[in-house]
Amino acid sequence: MSNITKNLLLALTLVCVIALIVFCIQLIVINRGVDPVVPGTTVSGGSQQGDEDPDSNGEQANGEDGDGSLNVDNATASVVTTPRPPPQGTRESILVSEDNRLIIYVREELFEFVVGDLDWWFIYSGAGEATLEIAFTQISPQGLAAHAETFLNEYSGGTTAEFSGEQSIQGSSISGYHVSARTGGGVYEAWLHALENSDLALAFVIYYENDVQKDALYELLSSMDME
Numbered sequence: 001m002s003n004i005t006k007n008l009l010l011a012l013t014l015v016c017v018i019a020l021i022v023f024c025i026q027l028i029v030i031n032r033g034v035d036p037v038v039p040g041t042t043v044s045g046g047s048q049q050g051d052e053d054p055d056s057n058g059e060q061a062n063g064e065d066g067d068g069s070l071n072v073d074n075a076t077a078s079v080v081t082t083p084r085p086p087p088q089g090t091r092e093s094i095l096v097s098e099d100n101r102l103i104i105y106v107r108e109e110l111f112e113f114v115v116g117d118l119d120w121w122f123i124y125s126g127a128g129e130a131t132l133e134i135a136f137t138q139i140s141p142q143g144l145a146a147h148a149e150t151f152l153n154e155y156s157g158g159t160t161a162e163f164s165g166e167q168s169i170q171g172s173s174i175s176g177y178h179v180s181a182r183t184g185g186g187v188y189e190a191w192l193h194a195l196e197n198s199d200l201a202l203a204f205v206i207y208y209e210n211d212v213q214k215d216a217l218y219e220l221l222s223s224m225d226m227e
Helices: 003-031 144-151 211-222
Strands: 090-095 101-106 111-115 119-124 131-138 162-168 175-183 186-194 200-208
Touching: 101 211, 119 211, 131 211, 144 162, 144 175, 144 186, 144 200, 175 200, 200 211
Parallel strands: none
Antiparallel strands: 090 101, 111 119, 119 131, 131 200, 162 175, 175 186, 186 200
């Protein structure tokens, strides 16, 4: 065999070796990161069947889209607010100052509305004794909060009252300092609401003996608005 033939065979062998090395490298790169297929499963498009809910439109259960980005609408829980139910009963309007009227809705089958000289009463018509009294009270020099803490003394006979601070009056648009006291077989609760540009406050005082009366009075209070 001549030297030329030997050189050609050697060159061809080197080319084949190089091609084989390149092929092996490409095969390793292609298969890198691909999980082995579990026997009995079918691989389609790079993912196993059954991993995705067909109704999910490509969104993952953890609030991520198919591309891994966070889906804000799915990840954020919606906040549901319950609106105040529409008031029931007869609309009553009480003039409490030159600029303000108290609006309250009275269910006549539950309460009798009685107008006094400087106060207004809602007397429960069912069994037992339960009332709502709305009246004016002079705010003490110590302020309305301090006044509220001792306000029920004349109603409860000095029974220790529980002061709860300022709060919405049973979901109505009116707020007041709340205090409660138990006496005998019943409970007194009061909310004191300061009137603008005045040293007077409106006192909303309820008395009830059981939960049925309490719920009826709370519904009455929740219907209030100030105009």
